[in-house]
Amino acid sequence: MSSDQESVQERSEAARLRLKILDRDNWRCQFCGARSNLQIHHVLFRSHGGPDSEDNLITACATCHHQVHLGKRRIR
């Protein structure tokens, strides 16, 4: 169903949204407060139909992000 072909416009849109989320979360991991290796996590996993909306995105460092996906950390 999903396509691997993303248009350039969609890519820049995603980059813009990413910056918006990082800004909103003050460039800190929302789990441990780290300010490096930041990634964007989908609260409701994209694989479960989670949307690319601000409400569904949260800043997490690589370590916490990994743990969230292992079910070892919970959102707030």
Ligand SMILES: [Zn+2]
């Ligand atoms: Zn963290």
Ligand SMILES: [Zn+2]
């Ligand atoms: Zn994630």
